Amino acid sequence: MFNNKTRTQPLMSRVDGVGQWLAPLGLRVLLAWEFFEAGREKLQGENWFADLGDKFPLPFSLLGPNVNWTLATWMELAGGLALLLGLGTRYVAATLWVLTVVAIYAVHWPSEWSSLAELWQGYAITNDGFGNYKLPLIYLVMLLPLMLGGGGRFSLDHLIRIRRNSTVASTADNTAWGLVLLAIGVTVSLLLPWAGGALAIAGIALMTWPRRTTQVGLPAAA
Template sequence: MSNRDNHNQIPLMSRVDGVGQWLAPLGLRALLAWEFFEAGREKLQGQNWFADLGDKFPLPFSLLGPNVNWTLATWMELIGSLALLVGLGTRYAAATLWVVTIVAIYAVHWPSDWSSLAELWQGYAISNEGYGNYKLPLIYLVMLLPLMLNGGGRFSLDHLIRTRRSSIVATTANTTAWGLVLFSIGATLSLLLPWAGGVLAIAGIALMTWSRRRASSAGRLVTA
């Protein structure tokens, strides 16, 4: 059977998936790179207004002072956006911008006071009507998530470097990986929603602990 016949037997959606591995992450990277670069450039060329936020920054950023936080946010956005654009260290860049966005929501966009989920939901808006305006940064968080978990895709320097160094093998998620992801997301989310973030973080720790104990037990059985 020829290669062309083999190719024709591959389902169409599987071939579309192959195209998606090139284009889908590229679209996310390009859009996020533009948005964060614009934010970083505005800070670089503008005046530091972080001092007006007072003590609204979460730990450990509240210990750094407005000038240090301004410099950190500026260069994390500028460097992170360029890294996303070319797909170099995509997971690390996306994780860095995830933290920047979480801190921005906590300090600027999150409602200062809310007593119910209905009130909190009113802050899901672009403009602040007294209930916060976390809609846009929340969308950024959701867009960063697949880049954190899946990387920059095939149209990236990360992919080029991996293919040059070694062959890429298929991987599957295991319990430890799930635990690490849940813990990381929960730890940052706990700044905004302590109960929800705490549950995710505890679930992540439990999964990693269970996986480690299971591996240890399997090792003892092998050596017995």
């Protein structure tokens, strides 16, 4: 039953409340299925990472195909399950973000391109030699709100926060924006060095930007 305060709220404000339960849940369920299925196929299939040669970026190129295959398999299996439960959502989404960027770099990114028009040809679900990064790019966009906003109210993360009674009003300051831009820029620089570098530099600038402080007036000396 709605109380009087709820009835006087605008309709969209009440819809926002529903969205905090359902919107992240939809992303979590779909991504959990996709990553878990990818991990299960690796678990039951043969290791084809050796065919990629030296296409993995550092530090993964130092690990070898067998270690990378095992890491990718269990990150996808465990990450998919964690997303479904909403447990450690931000950290899991960030881990899968890095995994997806590495996959785009090693498998789905065009080997050669000289213009944005040529690069755009790889935004497709095909294997015609121009790249094939459409689907993993969609995964990156879907992971982003989970990295920044968490798993929502229909998650174990939310239940743990309630148990700990540690809900704090969220604020976005220069340091928070800077950290997010720096983290995204570092990973994006594998694919687009100029864009990733610009994001990383902007993030560092925000984190080091001098903060304005207000002085509290003190009583004048007698």
